[in-house]
Amino acid sequence: MTDSPHVSAADGVLTIAISSPANGTSLNGDAVDEAIVALTELHSGARDERVILLVGAGKNFCAGGNVAAFAAAADRPAYLGGLAERLHRLITLIDTAGRPVVIAAKGWAAGAGMSLTLIGDVVVGGPSTKMRPAYSGIGLSPDGGMTWSLPRVVGPARARAIILTNRILSAQNALELGLVSELVDDEQVDARAREIAAELAAGPSGALQATAALLRAAPTASLADQLAAEAASIARLSGQPEGIEGVDAFVQKRAPNWR
Structure with missing residues (x-):
């Protein structure tokens, strides 16, 4: 590379x-x-x-x-x-x-x-x-x-x-x-x-990439398909390091450390 x-x-x-x-x-x-x-x-x-x-x-x-x-x-x-x-x-x-x-x-x-x-x-x-x-x-x-x-x-x-x-x-x-x-x-x-x-x-790359993918899929997806994709995405991210850190940082009233 x-x-x-x-x-x-x-x-x-x-x-x-x-x-x-x-x-x-x-x-x-x-x-x-x-x-x-x-x-x-x-x-x-x-x-x-x-x-x-x-x-x-x-x-x-x-x-x-x-x-x-x-x-x-x-x-x-x-x-x-x-x-x-x-x-x-x-x-x-x-x-x-x-x-x-x-x-x-x-x-x-x-x-x-x-x-x-x-x-x-x-x-x-x-x-x-x-x-x-x-x-x-x-x-x-x-x-x-x-x-x-x-x-x-x-x-x-x-x-x-x-x-x-x-x-x-x-x-x-x-x-x-x-x-x-x-x-x-x-x-x-x-x-x-x-x-x-x-x-x-510098932000939560996993969340941003997932969001970008959802936005790009939306124009040709039905509402039902998009709702299912959003539910699957947010559930998956909640178990990833960034999702865990983001939620914990919010509850603890501190800035998240995305790295």
């Missing part, structure tokens, strides 16, 4: 720099591949980070795919299909990792960048944050799960309007629609997201 140019780990946080300053802060294919390796290790137990943090390496979180590379591809359908498969592999690994996901959504989150923000549990933005589906602007349909995720966040009618009209969402729009969790000064977006990720990593 080693860090790579676009993936690093510290204090229980796995950080993925999903875009690069080059090519208009577009989605970085190398970062996607490196993240897939790291997340596969996380799933297998070879890594033990407790929180996933997605950031942009340039002025934007991610301004979408590298359209110039699309145009230069000898076989565009094969090229775009391969990119979508890798992006979807990344998103699936994040979604099934059972870890809280924090996103530093500074500047533009467009196209695939907007799709990636939709998998965040906590999304930090700034006044200059803007989101846009972008796909129809280049004659394409969405990928990255946007047509699945956005309706579940903002509702089907709003999602249809946003995607079909290629609407630009300001930071305030994104906050009001629930696409962004909080807004801070632009220069503080990365720092605030890292602060939140570190706080989560």
Whole structure:
């Protein structure tokens, strides 16, 4: 288990720099591949980070795919299909990792960048944050799960309007629609997201991972299934060291020691 140019780990946080300053802060294919390796290790137990943090390496979180590379591809359908498969592999690994996901959504989150923000549990933005589906602007349909995720966040009618009209969402729009969790000064977006990720990593990791898993399962679960899953989860956690410590610390009127 080693860090790579676009993936690093510290204090229980796995950080993925999903875009690069080059090519208009577009989605970085190398970062996607490196993240897939790291997340596969996380799933297998070879890594033990407790929180996933997605950031942009340039002025934007991610301004979408590298359209110039699309145009230069000898076989565009094969090229775009391969990119979508890798992006979807990344998103699936994040979604099934059972870890809280924090996103530093500074500047533009467009196209695939907007799709990636939709998998965040906590999304930090700034006044200059803007989101846009972008796909129809280049004659394409969405990928990255946007047509699945956005309706579940903002509702089907709003999602249809946003995607079909290629609407630009300001930071305030994104906050009001629930696409962004909080807004801070632009220069503080990365720092605030890292602060939140570190706080989560220092907390009761078992409880937070179980909660993240429940939240991700909820959209496609029936109420009865979700109630059963919640009952099983809280019962299991009550017999784990963190659950025992948390309850005992509360009764004893002291701060819990999660480590």
